Amino acid sequence: MTSTSTAKNNDIAHLDSLTGGAFTAPTSGERAARVREWLQSTPAPEQLADVFKELSVKDKGAAKLVREKIDEARRIKSQEALAADWATKAQALLDTAKLNIADALAWQRDAAKAGAPLSREPLAALKTQLAERVRVIEDLQRRVQVQREAAVLLAQRIEVLSTKSWQDAQAALDALRVDVGQWQAQAAELAADSSWASVDVKFPPLLEASKGQLLVVWDAFQAALGQAVAAAQDASAPLPPVLVWADELRVARGVPIEAAPKQAKPKIDPEVRAQASATVKEVLATLELEIAEGHGKASAGAANALRHALKENGRLIDDKLENQAHAALAAAGELEGWQRWRADQLREALVAQAEGLLKRPEGQAIGGRKMQETLRSLREQWKQTDQGGAPNHSMWKRFDEACNDAHKVVEAWLDKVRAESAEHKAQRLALIEEVKAWADANTTALDDDWKGFNRILHQFGDRWREAGHLGEKAFAEMQPLWKAAIAKAAAPLEALQAESMALRHAMIEEAKMLGAAAELRIDAVKALQQRWQAVAHRVPMDRRQEQKLWDAFRKPIDDAFNRKTADREKAEAALGLRDRAVLQAAKALDTANASGDAQTIRAAMAALEAALQGQAQAQADVQTAGSEEGQAKAAAQTSDSAENMPPALVESTQEATETIATEAIASTDSETTADSEATADAEAIAPAPAEPVAAPKAPPKRVVAARGDDRPGTRKDTSPAAAGRPGKWGERSDSARGPRDSKPGQRPGDRGPRPEGRDGGRPSSRFGAESRPEAPRLGDAAFRAQRDALEHAQHALKKLAMQAHGEALTQLLTAWEKRDASLVPGTQELGNRAAPAVRAAWVQALGGEAKGAVAAKPVDPHVALLRLEMAAEVPTPAEDLDARRNLQLQLLTKRNDPPPAQTWGQDTASVLAGPYNATAARRVQSVLKVLLKK
Secondary structure, eight states: OHHHHHHHHHHHHHHHHHTTSTTTOSSHHHHHHHHHHHHTTOOOHHHHHHHHHHHHHHOHHHHHHHHHHHHHHHHHHHHHHHHHHHHHHHHHHHHSSSOOHHHHHHHHHHHHHHTOOTTSTTHHHHHHHHHHHHHHHHHHHHHHHHHHHHHHHHHHHHHHHTTSOHHHHHHTHHHHHHHHHHHHHHHHHHHHSTTGGGSOTTHHHHHHHHHHHHHHHHHHHHHHHHHHHHHHHOTTSOOOSOHHHHHHHHHHHTOOOOOOOOOOOOOOOHHHHHHHHHHHHHHHHHHHHHHHHTOHHHHHHHHHHHHHHHHHHGGGSOHHHHHHHHHHHHHHHHHHHHHHHHHHHHHHHHHHHHHTSSSSOGGGOOOHHHHHHHHHHHHHHHHHHHHHSOOOHHHHHHHHHHHHHHHHHHHHHHHHHHHHHHHHHHHHHHHHHHHHHHHHHOSSOGGGOHHHHHHHHHHHHHHHHTSOOOOHHHHHHHHHHHHHHHHHHHHHHHHHHHHHHHHHHHHHHHHHHHHHSSSOOHHHHHHHHHHHHHHHHHSOOOHHHHHHHHHHHHHHHHHHHHHHHHHHHHHHHSOOHHHHHHHHHHHHHHHHHHHTOHHHHHHHHHHHHHHHHHHHHHHHHHHHHOSHHHHHHHHHHHHHHTTTSOHHHHHHHHHHHHHHHHHHHHHHHHTTTSOHHHHHHHHHHSOOOOOOOOOOOOOOOOOOOOOOOOSTTOOOOOOOOOOSOOOOTTOOOGGGGOGGGGSTTOOTTOOOOOOOSSSSSOOOOSSSOOOOOOOOOOOHHHHHHHHHHHHHHHHHHHHHHHHHHHHHHHHHHHHHHHTOGGGSOOHHHHOTTSOHHHHHHHHHHHHTOOOHHHHHSOOOHHHHHHHHHHHHTOOOOGGGHHHHHHHHHHHHHOSSSOOTTTSHHHHHHHHHHSOOOHHHHHHHHHHHHHHTTO
């Protein structure tokens, strides 16, 4: 074991010295820097493997650089092998005597698809050689077409000379002989080229046919011209076969020219003539239509069709139709020439665009993909131009060379894309293997954490989407592998999700049964929802699917609650008479709260209290009496309770009272025929007056010894002590039970029947009113409305009182500052804490007439202010803390003097009698805020 660790340490030490201290560097950044320096020395692959193996355990970031270098070396090695393979194929194509252009182009295309480095040697040189070989072959083919056109032009020159004088033809004979000789020499040079065997098989026959036609015309022209020269020298010599030359020689000999007799056309069957005319007219109409639309290529085809029709049917048609056909053929020839001129213009524009692709400024250079699309578009436009007119081989050569130069940018971009694609493919394969390994190691969730399990699967999916771009073919190959790996990894979760799905569907059916039940069981619904949440928290599912299941589960329960709510609202909508009155009074109180007037708010509160007390009593009276006296009594009680109410509140209360009384009378009339149970219930609503209970005799007072207190002003407690010996723990005497135990027939420990209803029979201590008569229970809406309205009213009154209190203090301080006793607020504004005598003392102090206690014992305003702060128990500024402590010590020595809490009114008068000070005013204000509220 020791030898193994020693050997390992020796290896690490050796690798550390090899990498320049990468293993012993203290930080990750220094290790990475030393590894980069070592990689620049191009180490051997074995050294790279050893360093990566040991460094990956210590520092993965630095080991990543070594791994990239290893991957790059592998990629270069694979590219070198690929380059050697494609170089062998290219050399075989170059060595063959007959090279097929399609094979050369296919080699370049297939090598690019395979990822061979065409931009590096030796493939770059081989690609250039193949391109040069292809260019030579294409040039030979182009020259064959040029020779063919040249042969046609020479034949046309000879035909034109046959229409002129034989002397002009004799003058042009030498030039023609030279041109024909040059044409034959060029044709022979083409056939003798080394690449002639690689030319397309259709071009050699074309060249031979052009050569044969030209030589036939040239030999006939020479023979006819020689015969014309001989006839001009010898009058007895035969005339040449050329009509123009023969007529010229006849004129020279003095022989008159006889017009050639016009041969009469043979008689033709009218049906055959009509059929031939119809055929020619149909083809002629097609040609005229193509000429009118400007279709050059289509018009050329239509012209050939017309020529063929005239060749077959020309002797069968009349002269007018024949002349019309020849005019259309002439127009087609002009259109073809215009199309050739227009096509050349378009070609020049395309050549300019192709040559300008590489001449752009640096900031406007075209990228690889855009360059590829541009070149494809330019070649497509060139192809369309060739379809519309005759080809132009010289311009095509310029265009093709410019496109090939620009295509080098595309090749560099494609090389980069292929390298990135290979790297992305390797990353995706590694990710697939990682997913497979993870699936084998995690057949279930760790600690039953299926959410974490699902999160890891989503992370794998994110890494797959972010693994870089791949071609369609490579992606189509990789996608099934990825789907199989991720499906294997997700199989445990999918099985659990299927089980959870079945369980949730069962809970949905259970929710439907609970929702359809006549009585909704809240406890069962809560338990079912808790089970659902437990299952949902344990097993994650797709968000949309989980939302659909949750909606299906929630719908029957929501419907049941909605039905329950609708029933409750329906029951609350059927309010009783008393509820409507309370609601009206509560609304009126809310309106008064919004007004901000304390008097109006108190009047509205009184109206609400009247609705709670008087209306119930009015209802009971109406039900009991059922006559006009009951209505009058209810109206009287309502009017008595609303003396201080505003007119609007009085009117609303009276309307409610009248409505209650009317409906009560109607209900009383309808209940006269009811059974005895209904009568008993009606009597129970209006409670019978209770019999008066005799007050218990007061026990005699006992003399109890008490410790005396000789302090002045001390009150002695004269309340009698509890009679008798105190009982045991938990016992209670009968005399302490109160009057309720004195009812006849009641047990000693019985407290009597509990009043029913929300407010039945309980005393109302909210406004100091007497206990309310028993009344029917208020509805939920009415109870909440009156409770909220009263709470808001109390809050508003409290707020108004605080506001009035602050304004009163402000007025008092203003009166002190201006020394104006008329500005002192009244007793009502100051509150019940400030007695009229206290206010009078303040007025006299501000008026300069100190009387009473203030005049008898003048107090220093500063001392008086300290006494006020002691009475209010508010803090004193830091500079006066020592004076306050001294004053407190003095008060402890004066036992008979009243404390500051009892003399705060006189102390305030002493402060007001002194000079005004802003600091003292703030201290007085903080003190009076407390004292006037107690």
